[in-house]
Amino acid sequence: MLIALGLVGIYVVFVWLVFFRFRLLKFNIVWGVVGFWVGVHMLLIFIVALRFYQPFTIDAHVIRPTIQLIPRLPQPTLLTEVLVEGNQPVKAGDILYQFDTTLYALKVTEDTANLVEAKQNALILDADVDLATDALAEATANQTYAQEQVDRFTDLVPKGGARQETLDQWNAQLGAAKAQVAEAEANIQKAKLARDAKIDGVNAQVVSAEAQLKKAQYYLEQTTLRAPEDGMIVNQQARPGLVVGDRRIGALAVLIADDNPYVLASFYQEHLKFVEPGQEAEVALDIYPGQIFKAKVDTVWWGTGMGQIKPSGSVPIFRFPKLQGRIAVQISIDDPALKRLPAGAHGAVAIYTGGGKDFAPLRRINMRLYSWANFLFPLDFL
Numbered sequence: 001m002l003i004a005l006g007l008v009g010i011y012v013v014f015v016w017l018v019f020f021r022f023r024l025l026k027f028n029i030v031w032g033v034v035g036f037w038v039g040v041h042m043l044l045i046f047i048v049a050l051r052f053y054q055p056f057t058i059d060a061h062v063i064r065p066t067i068q069l070i071p072r073l074p075q076p077t078l079l080t081e082v083l084v085e086g087n088q089p090v091k092a093g094d095i096l097y098q099f100d101t102t103l104y105a106l107k108v109t110e111d112t113a114n115l116v117e118a119k120q121n122a123l124i125l126d127a128d129v130d131l132a133t134d135a136l137a138e139a140t141a142n143q144t145y146a147q148e149q150v151d152r153f154t155d156l157v158p159k160g161g162a163r164q165e166t167l168d169q170w171n172a173q174l175g176a177a178k179a180q181v182a183e184a185e186a187n188i189q190k191a192k193l194a195r196d197a198k199i200d201g202v203n204a205q206v207v208s209a210e211a212q213l214k215k216a217q218y219y220l221e222q223t224t225l226r227a228p229e230d231g232m233i234v235n236q237q238a239r240p241g242l243v244v245g246d247r248r249i250g251a252l253a254v255l256i257a258d259d260n261p262y263v264l265a266s267f268y269q270e271h272l273k274f275v276e277p278g279q280e281a282e283v284a285l286d287i288y289p290g291q292i293f294k295a296k297v298d299t300v301w302w303g304t305g306m307g308q309i310k311p312s313g314s315v316p317i318f319r320f321p322k323l324q325g326r327i328a329v330q331i332s333i334d335d336p337a338l339k340r341l342p343a344g345a346h347g348a349v350a351i352y353t354g355g356g357k358d359f360a361p362l363r364r365i366n367m368r369l370y371s372w373a374n375f376l377f378p379l380d381f382l
Contacts, residue, residue, distance in 0.1 A: 051271050053356030054363035057349055058370070059326070060265035060283065064343040067231070067255040071099065072222045073245030079238060086236035086253070090227040097225040097238065097252060099245075104220040111213040118209035143178055231257040256343050262298060263333060265349040266326040274353040275300060281331050282367050285347035289374035292367060293333045297351060301328040 050056070071077070081098035084090060227233075236253040244252070263283055267275075281295040304325035309316055331349055348370050350363050 049356045049359040050363055050366075052273055053353050054360055055267050055271035055275065055351050055353075056363060056366060057265050057267050057271075058347075060263050060331070060347045060349040062261060062285070062341045062343060062345040062347075063264045064261045065257040065259070066343070067228055067257060068251035069096065069225065069233075069253045069255055070251045071097070071225055071244045072219075073099065074219060075103070075245050076243050077103070077223065077245040079240055079242040079244055082236075082238055082240060084233050084236060084253070086233060088233050088236075090231060090233055090255070092227055092229045094227045095224055096227055096233070099223040099225070101220060101223045104216065104223055107216040108213065108220050111209065111216045115206070115209040115213050118203070118205040121203075121205055142173075142180060225252075227255060229255070229257055229259065231255045261341065261343075263295065263331040263347065263349060264328050265331055266328050269324060269327050272300060272327055272329070274355055275329065275351055276353070279354065280352040282350045282352075282364070283331060283333055283347055284349075284367050284371035284374075285341070285345055286374050287341065287345050287347075288371075290372050292371055293335050295331045295333045295349075298330040298332040301330065304328075 078100040079097060080100050082096075083098065084094070084096045090096065232255070234254050234256055238252040242252075275297060277297050277299050279297045281297055283293040283295045285291070285293065304327065306325040329349075329351070348367065350367050352360055352363070
């Protein structure tokens with residue numbers, strides 16, 4: 001900056017010597033315009049240095065994470081109690097809304113009974129295997145006896161010791177006995193498959209019943225809507241008697257979180273040439289006139305909506321001239337006062353990149369002038 005000031009000073013002295021001290025040239029309108037034009041362009045050194053090494057913007061706002069408070073209920077449910085007011089601070093876990101629990105409590109009871117029944121059915125499956133095993137033993141014994149009788153009468157009939165009809169009867173009983181054995185073996189296989197249908201060693205029907213019960217318990221818990229984290233409730237319009245759930249899309253209110261607030265400032269693209277995360281920054285917020293907050297660059301959002309083309313069946317249309325987009329820079333402030341700031345609070349931001357350090361005092365003066373001007377502007381005498 002000293003070089004720039006020196007050049008400007010030399011130029012002023014040169015003009016004074018040529019036109020006023022030694023009167024080498026006669027000062028007139030033409031020379032006045034030329035001298036002014038050259039002088040203004042010399043002052044551009046300060047503007048260029050400030051823009052690139054200490055970029056500045058008045059388009060900065062406090063950003064806070066927000067959570068839409070939407071009931072997670074599967075069917076229309078009556079809102080019975082509203083335990084929070086708008087613009088009220090809440091702590092994580094505070095009860096905000098209470099919904100009718102009748103249907104959900106009955107569903108928990110029903111699914112509890114289904115679980116008990118499923119566990120009993122699992123025990124019955126073990127008994128079914130034992131019963132099928134006994135039936136197979138009985139069928140096998142009948143087959144063995146029928147086979148013995150067929151063998152006996154097969155020897156007696158040719159000798160005249162028995163009638164052919166008796167042999168035919170035993171052959172028929174042997175076929176029936178074999179069919180009973182095959183059926184008993186199939187029943188054993190079926191009973192074992194039903195008994196061994198398990199997930200991690202637990203019967204599948206029991207697992208399904210447990211899942212249904214947990215689902216019912218989850219929705220019963222959701223009839224009490226709690227604050228997910230510390231914050232401030234805004235836009236609270238719900239009243240007892242409101243029906244929610246099923247296909248309701250709108251939220252009951254919005255929770256503005258206390259944690260992780262930051263300042264988002266937008267800059268012209270060319271001003272971010274030397275901006276990097278971690279660089280020093282200053283923030284002047286309109287809500288605190290005369291106060292400067294120390295900050296640092298957290299990250300640069302390298303993207304704007306102009307850089308996105310959404311998938312569609314239409315060919316993009318480009319029209320010129322196209323206005324340049326601004327790039328957002330996320331600024332973090334390490335100050336407890338930020339906890340009290342409302343989302344959307346406006347201010348100005350200056351970033352000090354480390355280059356052109358001699359020009360930094362000019363930007364610091366600029367920031368403080370902006371902050372102190374907030375005591376007067378906007379002018380409102382009403």
